[in-house]
Amino acid sequence: MSSLPITMSDRNLIRLLLTSQFSIKFGFTLLMPYLAGHLTHGLGLTASAVGLILGIRNASQRGLxxxxxxxxxxxxxxxxxxxGCALRSAGFGLLAFADRVPALVLASAAxxxxxxxxxxxxxTMLATVAGDRRTTLFGRFNVAGQAGLLLGPLxxxxxxxxxxxxxxxxxxxxFAVLTMVQAVALPAVAATAPREDRAGWRRVLRDRRFLVFSLAMAGSYxxxxxxxVTVPLVMxxxxxxxxxxxxxxxxxxxxVLAIALQGRVSAWAAKRWxxxxxxxxxxxxMALAFVPLAAFPQPVVPSVLDEEVAEHLAMLPMLAGAALLAVGTMLICPFEMDVIVRLSRGRLVATHYGLYSTVSGVATAVGNLLTGLMWESPYRWLPWxxxxxxxxxxxxxxxLLNRRRPLTPA
Incomplete structure (x- = not known):
């Protein structure tokens, strides 16, 4: 990856990619927090049907x-x-009018x-244009996404x-507007897979070291x-x-923490580690984020205090956990793509990231299933x-992977 100065055309591409990330998160959270309520109360679907429709979306994104x-x-x-952006626009448009389960499943899968x-x-485009500035730009990438996540639900x-x-x-x-902007403004970059790598996903799947790395990182998702999933249940x-x-x-x-602190956390960590x-x-x-809930798995609203104060005191374990999860994400997000690019040696980067994402999605699905089993346990502290x-x-x-052989060799 080049360490040459970023040109004006590169800066414009970076702005477009960061704007795209903001728009994607904004458009997604504009709708998704209210979909379950629409399916349940608006269309009168059963809980199992709602679970199927919502599960299909997550499985199709991560699994594919x-x-x-x-x-x-x-x-x-x-x-x-x-x-992808055009397909999401069509899927959200279908959700506006679909009232039968098959059409809703199709829209969710799309x-x-x-x-x-x-x-x-x-x-991959951002990693390519960023060169040696990947950690800085992926920190900004996280900030752009978090801004969308903040404003979308509102x-x-x-x-x-x-x-x-x-x-x-x-x-x-x-997503329709974003599709048109990208169609006009994104550079027509040639395919990154050389002719001999056209079936490169097989080579990526045979990379045991990358697979182990993906499994080790699955906890970060x-x-x-x-x-x-579980925090709303406690809430x-x-x-x-x-x-x-x-x-x-x-x-x-x-x-707010990500928007305010991402740059400082990234710079602080990059200087030391x-x-x-x-x-x-x-x-x-991220592990420490669940210590407060392990210690106080059933927060109780004190009855002797003002109601609003009491509720916020009861929320402290969850607020502390959310803050630590945000800090953990700030430490991971800017650096994970840098490691992925280096492990891929700059070849088939999108395929490597796709496998990384698929592994995390499968691990998340299995983990949530096991969490559901632990949730039924009489030991409230067990899941946390x-x-x-x-x-x-x-x-x-x-x-251990890095100690055995550096994940980012000099």
Missing amino acids: ALVGGHLADRFGCRAAVVT TGFAGALFDPGIR AGLVLAALDFRLVALVAAAV LLPFQIY GRTLGPEQDFGMGELFALSA SPPRCLAAGLVV TAFVALGCGCAVGVA
């Missing part, structure tokens, strides 16, 4: 990321990114596969008060995902009908203790 990455390498990142197409492509809340169909159509419009037990407001505060805290050590440190911080152990175990795995 290897396919999306290979297509980006095979036909070029621009084609994959533009096609939105998921869309992410599998554009995510590896966007990341805009969706306003529109959802009017009509869910309006929410879906506006989200579809965001499973642990933050709990803010959507519901603690706050009851005020759960949505509590979760809103958690999401806002995570986003190598990228693999930053990844291991981030996993340890397991998350602490998982984060520490993943950190040890990354450290």
